[in-house]
Amino acid sequence: MEEVRIGIIGIGNMGTGHATYLARGEVPGARLTAVCDTNPDRLAWARANLGEGVARFEHPEALMDSGLVDGVMIAVPHYDHPPLAIAALRRGLHVLIEKPAGVYTKQVREMNRVAAESGKVFGIMFNQRTNPLYQKLRDLIQSGELGELKRTIWIITNWYRSQSYYDSGGWRATWAGEGGGVLANQDPHQLDLWQWTLGQLPKRVRAFCGFGKWHDIEVEDDVTAYVEYENGATGVFITSTGEAPGTNRFELSGDRGKIVIEDGKLTFWRLRVPERQFNREYRGGFGQPECWKCEIPIQGTETGHKGITANWVSAILHGTPLLAPGEEGIRALELANAMHLSAWTDDWVEIPVDEDLYYHHLQERIRNSKYKKPAGPARTLDIERSF
Structure with missing residues (x-):
């Protein structure tokens, strides 16, 4: 493999930042090939700013099954990090998730188990x-x-x-x-x-x-x-x-x-x-x-988000040790x-x-929460996140 074809699931605030530096070619060995979001406005932004060469999907499973990506970056709300990571790992894709690893350790422990069995490179965006x-x-x-x-x-x-x-x-x-x-x-x-x-x-x-x-x-x-x-x-x-x-x-x-x-x-x-x-x-x-x-x-x-992404890509291409292994997110x-x-x-x-x-x-x-979450992880990808 000479390059890693990357798909981003969730192009709200965090995903947009990742998509921007990848589209500019600022990570050696990486190429942005697809993005996913259920918000039509975000897909319109992707078309205008990332170009026709980056495929756009409404559902994460469609992106994962497209054959266009070798790895995915997951930038969606916290609860959906583990299920989407598990889905990608089981499809033989490398995964880089945003922080935190999830909301509760029981869910994250299962994600870690699947990652270990997959043999794929699994990282987390602990950019600090x-x-x-x-x-x-x-x-x-x-x-x-x-x-x-x-x-x-x-x-x-x-x-x-x-x-x-x-x-x-x-x-x-x-x-x-x-x-x-x-x-x-x-x-x-x-x-x-x-x-x-x-x-x-x-x-x-x-x-x-x-x-x-x-x-x-x-x-x-x-x-x-x-x-x-x-x-x-x-x-x-x-x-x-x-x-x-x-x-x-x-x-x-x-x-x-x-x-x-x-x-x-x-x-x-x-x-x-x-x-x-x-x-x-x-x-x-x-x-x-x-x-x-x-x-x-x-x-x-400090190289921040871009540095973690570059390290993940290098781990996929060259076996470079991960600075932030995904399994450590549970700590x-x-x-x-x-x-x-x-x-x-x-x-x-x-x-x-x-x-x-x-x-x-x-x-x-x-x-007892006042917020009633839509069913299914794909339904939450349109949520804007700004930390």
């Missing part, structure tokens, strides 16, 4: 993994430079959204339409980076969610979660769409110092002697380990599901989450 700041952080942690983890604190409140944003679509911020709020829509990237940089998930979660705390919506728009890890380390995750101005600060403490990512910079306060060693050996009463403030050099440029979702379930039950939740219990609680909320 291309950010050299987080790549360097992961390196510092995985190499042991930070030492054993003690605490993580991520304040990610610069997701401000007005009521008019939520009112722009009946599906928005509903259990039936979106399957969650800030955790499902805005935060999947941070939840992924949290576990990806650390290389582990916590063992249990206690979360407090404000459902419609700052807006007239069904789902969470304010979350404070406390987590515990196997080694005794703890973490706090704070997020909101109701604060202005917001903050994006990720702080990690380990035996060998502290790392902070904020305002596009990574700073490492490195201890000359590990804290646990200093604690055992020091005899001077008041005192603390010598600390060096290190400005860590960051190399590379961020595990955290979001645990936070929801903890708030719903007003209790601690162990990880992995009790998937049947989560599904039961989710179904109760879907039944």
Whole structure:
């Protein structure tokens, strides 16, 4: 194979962006050959902007069965990521899904099983993994430079959204339409980076969610979660769409110092002697380990969505390792599901989450949701998404 023929399912906000850079030939080895959407206006846009050389379909199955594509990019509402990915994988197509992997882990686990059996290249659009700041952080942690983890604190409140944003679509911020709020829509990237940089998930979660705390919506728009890890380390995750101005600060403490990512910079306060060693050996009463403030050099440029797509294409053509394997999408979702379930039950939740219990609680909320979802995944492709 000299090139990958790509079809995009869903050309709302996200799909349009992907279609545009692919049509311009900005991803080596990739050619956009087909798009799909049930909204006639979006297909008209595709005809006008992508040209007659890109086939247009109203239904995803027709695109998948057309023989025009080797792989598909899925950019539809959250609930439909797994069923469409499964359908494509079973047809022998490579798949790249938008985030999040889905709404609940039970559904995503089945998608992962099908992907593993298919032998096809399965990726997820965790484009923040291309950010050299987080790549360097992961390196510092995985190499042991930070030492054993003690605490993580991520304040990610610069997701401000007005009521008019939520009112722009009946599906928005509903259990039936979106399957969650800030955790499902805005935060999947941070939840992924949290576990990806650390290389582990916590063992249990206690979360407090404000459902419609700052807006007239069904789902969470304010979350404070406390987590515990196997080694005794703890973490706090704070997020909101109701604060202005917001903050994006990720702080990690380990035996060998502290790392902070904020305002596009990574700073490492490195201890000359590990804290646990200093604690055992020091005899001077008041005192603390010598600390060096290190400005860590960051190399590379964030390539974002285009970078993840290029990596996926290269994996198909050349066997390049995926930066964001699709199977790893379940990890961020595990955290979001645990936070929801903890708030719903007003209790601690162990990880992995009790998937049947989560599904039961989710179904109760879907039944009471004001949004009534059209039947079938193909019926939802016309929904505009703007994050």
